Amino acid sequence: AQSVTQLGSHVSVSEGALVLLRCNYSSSVPPYLFWYVQYPNQGLQLLLKYTSAATLVKGINGFEAEFKKSETSFHLTKPSAHMSDAAEYFCAVCSSGNTGKLIFGQGTTLQVKP
Amino acid sequence: GAVVSQHPSWVICKSGTSVKIECRSLDFQATTMFWYRQFPKQSLMLMATSNEGSKATYEQGVEKDKFLINHASLTLSTLTVTSAHPEDSSFYICSAVRDGGYQETQYFGPGTRLLVL
Numbered sequence: 001a002q003s004v005t006q007l008g009s010h011v012s013v014s015e016g017a018l019v020l021l022r023c024n025y026s027s028s029v030p031p032y033l034f035w036y037v038q039y040p041n042q043g044l045q046l047l048l049k050y051t052s053a054a055t056l057v058k059g060i061n062g063f064e065a066e067f068k069k070s071e072t073s074f075h076l077t078k079p080s081a082h083m084s085d086a087a088e089y090f091c092a093v094c095s096s097g098n099t100g101k102l103i104f105g106q107g108t109t110l111q112v113k114p
Numbered sequence: 115g116a117v118v119s120q121h122p123s124w125v126i127c128k129s130g131t132s133v134k135i136e137c138r139s140l141d142f143q144a145t146t147m148f149w150y151r152q153f154p155k156q157s158l159m160l161m162a163t164s165n166e167g168s169k170a171t172y173e174q175g176v177e178k179d180k181f182l183i184n185h186a187s188l189t190l191s192t193l194t195v196t197s198a199h200p201e202d203s204s205f206y207i208c209s210a211v212r213d214g215g216y217q218e219t220q221y222f223g224p225g226t227r228l229l230v231l
Binding site: 036041042043044045046049051090100101102103104105106107 | 118156158159211216219
């Protein structure tokens with residue numbers, strides 16, 4: 001079975017500071033991994049995804065994530081936080097067989113302080 | 115491109131009534147759509163996989179008679195919450211997979227907030 005664990009339900013950073021949101025996965029097969037962002041009362045927007053190509057994945061809005069198989073991690077980073085980055089972030093893994101089923105982590109709320 | 119809409123965006127209903135939520139892919143065809151449920155401050159939980167022209171596949175613990183799914187066309191899937199009760203109050207989100215695209219790439223709708231009184 002596949003699973004995702006996001007470490008830290010709430011992360012607070014100052015504007016301009018580094019953003020680091022942690023995600024660890026468990027999968028018996030090579031995973032597809034995703035980061036989504038959700039603004040209040042809205043659906044999910046894909047930030048980036050890993051599909052077994054380059055281990056360093058660049059996404060939208062300056063975010064990137066690195067797939068580390070040895071650490072079973074897929075942490076999300078952004079060099080400099082903006083106020084507009086404040087939102088809920090979800091890490092997800094796609095189930096085996098590429099059925100499209102997404103298993104989501106618990107989510108991390110990112111707060112950006114002025 | 116790849117826009118998914120949901121209607122209504124929010125609905126309030128009395129306990130015991132049925133509520134239908136529509137999920138539409140506006141600019142692409144989607145044989146496969148997914149329905150998720152999200153409680154406040156919690157993650158998304160997959161409820162079912164909706165396939166055009168066939169019965170939906172429900173996740174373990176999801177009552178298929180409670181949550182009726184109909185995928186009648188390549189651009190529309192509906193979720194009907196039958197005999198809704200207050201515990202069904204939640205945020206329901208659908209996603210769609212573009213036909214010919216990668217199965218893992220889902221485009222999400224904006225969600226429907228349901229409040230059952």
